[in-house]
Amino acid sequence: MGLLQDVTGPLSQHMSQLSTASQVGVVAVSIVVVSVVLNVLNQILFKKSNEPPVVFHWFPLIGSTITYGMDPPRFFKENRAKHGDIFTFILLGKKTTVYVGPAGNEFILNGKIKDVCAEDIYTNLTTPVFGKDVVYDCPNAKLMEQKKFMKFALTTTAFQSYVPIIANEVADYFKKCPDFKGQSGIVNIPKNMAQITIFTASHSLQGSEIRRKFDETLADLYHDLDMGFTPVNFMLHWAPLPWNSRRDHAQRTVAKIYMDTIKERRAAGETDSQDIMWHLMNSTYKNGVKVPDHEIAHMMIALLMAGQHSSSSTSSWIMLRLASRPDIVEALYQEQVDALGADLPPLSYEDLAKLPLNQAIIKETLRLHAPIHSILRAVKSPMPVPGTKYVIPTSHTLLSAGGVSATDPTYFPEPDLWEPTRWSKDSPLTPRINTNTEDEEKIDYGYGLVSKGAYSPYLPFGAGRHRCIGEQFANVQLQTITAMVVREFKIRNPDGSNKVIGTDYASLFSRPLEPANIYWERRQR
Numbered sequence: 001m002g003l004l005q006d007v008t009g010p011l012s013q014h015m016s017q018l019s020t021a022s023q024v025g026v027v028a029v030s031i032v033v034v035s036v037v038l039n040v041l042n043q044i045l046f047k048k049s050n051e052p053p054v055v056f057h058w059f060p061l062i063g064s065t066i067t068y069g070m071d072p073p074r075f076f077k078e079n080r081a082k083h084g085d086i087f088t089f090i091l092l093g094k095k096t097t098v099y100v101g102p103a104g105n106e107f108i109l110n111g112k113i114k115d116v117c118a119e120d121i122y123t124n125l126t127t128p129v130f131g132k133d134v135v136y137d138c139p140n141a142k143l144m145e146q147k148k149f150m151k152f153a154l155t156t157t158a159f160q161s162y163v164p165i166i167a168n169e170v171a172d173y174f175k176k177c178p179d180f181k182g183q184s185g186i187v188n189i190p191k192n193m194a195q196i197t198i199f200t201a202s203h204s205l206q207g208s209e210i211r212r213k214f215d216e217t218l219a220d221l222y223h224d225l226d227m228g229f230t231p232v233n234f235m236l237h238w239a240p241l242p243w244n245s246r247r248d249h250a251q252r253t254v255a256k257i258y259m260d261t262i263k264e265r266r267a268a269g270e271t272d273s274q275d276i277m278w279h280l281m282n283s284t285y286k287n288g289v290k291v292p293d294h295e296i297a298h299m300m301i302a303l304l305m306a307g308q309h310s311s312s313s314t315s316s317w318i319m320l321r322l323a324s325r326p327d328i329v330e331a332l333y334q335e336q337v338d339a340l341g342a343d344l345p346p347l348s349y350e351d352l353a354k355l356p357l358n359q360a361i362i363k364e365t366l367r368l369h370a371p372i373h374s375i376l377r378a379v380k381s382p383m384p385v386p387g388t389k390y391v392i393p394t395s396h397t398l399l400s401a402g403g404v405s406a407t408d409p410t411y412f413p414e415p416d417l418w419e420p421t422r423w424s425k426d427s428p429l430t431p432r433i434n435t436n437t438e439d440e441e442k443i444d445y446g447y448g449l450v451s452k453g454a455y456s457p458y459l460p461f462g463a464g465r466h467r468c469i470g471e472q473f474a475n476v477q478l479q480t481i482t483a484m485v486v487r488e489f490k491i492r493n494p495d496g497s498n499k500v501i502g503t504d505y506a507s508l509f510s511r512p513l514e515p516a517n518i519y520w521e522r523r524q525r
């Protein structure tokens with residue numbers, strides 16, 4: 001070093017720059033090495049006996065983010081085998097405690113409001129997309145009231161009117177969509193299922209004015225809103241990035257479309273519609289305040305977004321699973337012929353109850369492909385874990401992964417097998433769980449009765465105060481779509497095999513890896 005400093009001229013200047021660079025490099029490497037060593041020593045030497053075991057990781061901050069992110073279900077399974085049902089891993093610097101199995105589902109999803117909090121985690125992501133004063137941008141008690149308004153519009157009478165709307169949308173889609181021209185073909189199905197989902201949901205839940213706008217402006221705007229749901233936005237929601245400015249523009253524009261529609265409806269004074277917007281326009285909070293128009297608009301966005309990803313991913317999986325089992329496609333067709341008549345009359349809400357295999361398709365697909373693999377909660381006060389010596393500190397985040405128990409052989413014989421007939425009573429693969437929820441104790445968090453316990457190993461719609469209100473709607477929508485597809489097409493894998501495509505975990509909701517091609521052939525009727 002000293003030598004170098006004595007030499008003069010451009011070469012030496014270059015050399016000394018190099019040496020500065022290499023000094024910086026050495027310092028950087030040393031910092032990394034020291035922090036890795038400290039991090040590893042810390043894990044080995046300072047195990048806290050009252051905290052769950054920590055998944056080993058080399059780097060602080062990064063922790064297990066990458067192994068978790070690549071395949072969350074595999075990460076959960078491997079670490080459960082190593083550590084048991086409860087363990088902690090580092091997710092982007094945050095100590096994240098996973099508790100799987102029925103007791104874990106109960107501990108997290110039924111956590112008390114003083115202990116666990118969803119809005120602290122989700123608001124960064126959801127508020128810029130949905131808009132202010134709804135869902136996770138308001139106190140929990142207000143969300144409970146908003147869920148009540150939304151859920152109470154999802155009545156049997158409403159569903160009776162929705163099934164023909166959904167069935168017609170599906171039939172119409174297959175008539176018009178260029179991907180389904182002719183007698184047979186191969187199609188990358190997720191894109192089509194996403195469109196069918198948004199057309200059917202918007203038409204039934206939000207009315208025909210809004211549905212018509214999806215042929216024009218709304219499809220692109222919702223796409224821009226969607227881009228706000230990228231996982232990096234947990235941290236970068238505020239950043240002046242191109243997708244964030246498109247998100248903000250889309251949020252304002254879509255909210256205005258809903259608010260204008262509300263005004264038009266008020267001016268026209270119609271009241272005979274069943275849809276949610278009408279119901280919200282006529283709803284009043286317990287404190288006597290009528291639901292303001294901007295909150296109605298933001299709830300309409302939230303409803304469509306909440307349902308879109310989960311239903312669209314599920315309907316894609318249904319098509320892909322059916323393509324892997326053409327025998328089930330034929331059994332479904334036969335079920336409709338037997339139950340409804342060979343002429344297959346227009347589908348009604350009552351018909352769906354006569355099609356148990358068609359219903360089981362949804363159940364079994366959600367068992368293996370629940371679109372929400374991780375449910376997160378902030379810890380608000382130290383939480384002792386019943387039956388253990390652990391106390392979860394407020395510095396941790398809790399993570400519930402219902403998919404782990406839904407694929408546990410203790411409850412589901414041959415768990416990795418997609419076998420919809422397992423949900424019928426006489427199957428050798430019948431789940432070893434209580435499927436009769438009628439006799440369970442119920443509780444009302446403010447939006448109607450739900451099961452009090454969350455000990456079930458099968459909870460694709462969550463549990464507790466944040467439980468899904470869209471379950472019945474999703475079932476009606478998915479069963480109708482499945483029944484209509486089966487009426488129209490025979491489907492199979494393009495190579496005729498029984499294989500299934502892998503899962504894409506890159507966005508918040510898991511979905512099939514694309515291209516996810518299926519072969520379709522129009523039935524001769």
Ligand code: HEM
Nearest residue numbers: 306307310311314372375460461462466467468469470474
């Ligand atoms: C297959 C379809 C669906 C699945 C698998 C699903 C799943 C879930 C899950 C797991 C939760 C709990 C989230 C948490 O605890 O953090 C949830 C909540 C919710 N879902 Fe769904 N959902 C589906 C469809 C829908 C539809 C169609 C709608 C609207 C019509 C909807 C609206 C909601 C709402 C409003 C919540 C409440 C959020 C909260 O209280 O924090 N979902 N859903």
Ligand SMILES: *[C@@H]1O[C@H](CO)[C@@H](O)[C@H](O)[C@H]1NC(C)=O
Nearest residue numbers: 120121122124234235237238
């Ligand atoms: C939400 O964003 C803020 C920065 O605006 C960040 O400090 C915080 O950690 C984020 N919350 C979560 C749960 O990611």
Ligand SMILES: *[C@@H]1O[C@H](CO)[C@@H](O)[C@H](O)[C@H]1NC(C)=O
Nearest residue numbers: 270271272273278279282283
């Ligand atoms: C609005 O509420 C009133 C009183 O609760 C009720 O009579 C009316 O039918 C409701 N209208 C709609 C569209 O729900």
